[in-house]
Amino acid sequence: MIAALALIVGLVVGLVLRPTVPHGLEPYLPIAVVAALDALFGGIRARLDGIFDSKVFVVSFISNVVVAALIVFLGDKLGVGSQLSTAVVVVLGIRIFANAAAIRRHLFRA
């Protein structure tokens, strides 16, 4: 419950402050978004499984963002940045989908 409130507060803060993304960080924004969604759905699923752990939740989000950004940063330096960025989005996208499916099974038993 409190997590849902915090999520909404975070959304509102972002919408109100309208921060500008520094130009250098722009390529990492889509990755951060997908990692954030992945952590969110993973957290919801763990909560429904009854094994939610706050430490894992925060650490998985931050480490996902950092690792994904590192991979893409490395890829940028080696000339395969956009491909690796796609790879990260695909992998995390699959996880989001499967987690959403697990959440669905929990909620609707279907």
Add this chain to the structure above:
Amino acid sequence: MKAARTPGERLIDLVLDPQDPAYRQAYEGRRTQGDPPRWYDRPATVLGALLIGFTIAVAYVHTHRSAPQTQKVHADLVTRVRDAQQQADDLQQRVADLGNRISSARDEALVGDSTLTRQLRAQLVAAGELAVHGPGLQVTLRDAPVPDADDGLGEAQRAGSTPIAATHQLTDRDVRSVVNELWADGAEAVAVNGIRLTPTSAIRFAGQVVLVDFEPIASPYVISAVGDEAGLATGFASSAVASRYTTQASANGIGFSFAEHKDLALPAAAPISLRYATPGGTK
């Protein structure tokens, strides 16, 4: 907990059962310790949820801000072009004003010498440096209406995607042939879309636009010629140029018309400053 899995099975797990194993491990670890609640549980959850919400909002804002950004750049460029055009117009106006002052000063200086004045004026008219008015002929060329984008031709009709010769767009050659015909029919002064032609004028074509003395002009092209209106009209009407465009008008849909005018006013062109040529003839 699942039994030890091969890497291949782990890969399949990644797709089919992507639950972060860390959650399960942390849960097992806590259960063995009797699950004591920790002080940071709530703040950490709140912090994580806040971060996630913030990231998503930032991405949303960022995506929806870039669109107006491009529009802003475009508007900025348009303003700059307009400013530059305004400045060019102002400078042209200034040139015309100064030219008028020069000619009035010259007229004052030449008072009493009517032959010289007349000679000078005739030369100035020929050079296009004096605004003139008089009877004449006005020829109008107009591009054929652009076919609709959704008439099946689509992409092929986009500007620049077909060679200019394959379209029926009017080019510098069309404007030039009319101008040349008018000179040949006895015009004394010619202007295209309000730009007076001088002996050094060039009618060119660059980037799908007709340029007269480097000034871009657009359809309709109005070519005004001052001269003996009857002579111009009969000469032009019977010329090959006129018959060519009459044919094209009915075949390709371009606009072509010409009419006599009792009093056409043509502006003056900016004076040419000679830098290398010096008047000669008498040794």
